[in-house]
Amino acid sequence: MFARLKAIPTLDLPEMRSSRLILRPLLAADAARVYAAIDHSRGEFTRWFTWAHDATLLSARQNLQEGHMAMIAGSEWHYGIFDRVQCFCGRISLSEIDHKAHRAELGYWLDTEVHGQGIMTEAVRLVLAMVLSSSHHLKIDAYTDVENAASQRVLKKCGFRNVGSIVNAVNHPQRGWRDQYHFTLISDGR
Numbered sequence: 001m002f003a004r005l006k007a008i009p010t011l012d013l014p015e016m017r018s019s020r021l022i023l024r025p026l027l028a029a030d031a032a033r034v035y036a037a038i039d040h041s042r043g044e045f046t047r048w049f050t051w052a053h054d055a056t057l058l059s060a061r062q063n064l065q066e067g068h069m070a071m072i073a074g075s076e077w078h079y080g081i082f083d084r085v086q087c088f089c090g091r092i093s094l095s096e097i098d099h100k101a102h103r104a105e106l107g108y109w110l111d112t113e114v115h116g117q118g119i120m121t122e123a124v125r126l127v128l129a130m131v132l133s134s135s136h137h138l139k140i141d142a143y144t145d146v147e148n149a150a151s152q153r154v155l156k157k158c159g160f161r162n163v164g165s166i167v168n169a170v171n172h173p174q175r176g177w178r179d180q181y182h183f184t185l186i187s188d189g190r
Helices: 028-048 057-073 120-135 149-157
Strands: 021-025 077-083 088-098 103-109 138-146 160-170 177-188
Touching: 021 057, 021 120, 028 057, 028 077, 028 088, 057 077, 077 120, 088 120, 088 138, 103 120, 120 138, 120 149, 138 160, 149 160, 149 177
Parallel strands: 103 138
Antiparallel strands: 021 077, 077 088, 088 103, 138 177, 160 177
8 A cells, every 4th residue: 555656545445353453444423432532531641642631522523524634635544443342442543654755654542441451552563564565665653752651562562663762842731842752663575
């Protein structure tokens, strides 16, 4: 999929499955489920995400609509993470997709109700298997707050390397300027 230089229509994005997870492109109809997970996890999310403090159902709907437009344009992929009985667990995205340079940025979050079960590691591996099977040369970047050890563990388990830190990378509304670690995974086709 990354080997193509043109955008991939949203309807062509494949559903991904493992023994316990289903990843599928997010739809406008998922807004209430997405917002419920954000609202339930707000205490933890506000620590890491600049958008979490003032997230509303309306902003979740708007975000899904903007994500859908970006998927149509081929610049982003937004997947919902569901368990096998279709309970929404979280979100995983590739953004900043550059089809010519074969690079993208990985982002994700998981409802706190299902933390510590290996779900995000499994979801990241599913996404990586899909994109790495379709491109021999690919670079995926990911960024975490320097204190977000759980997110860093996910990336390390999935083969990402910490390549450095970015000082004052994000101006968090409650925590001020925050440093981030920069992780990268490079597939060179070998």
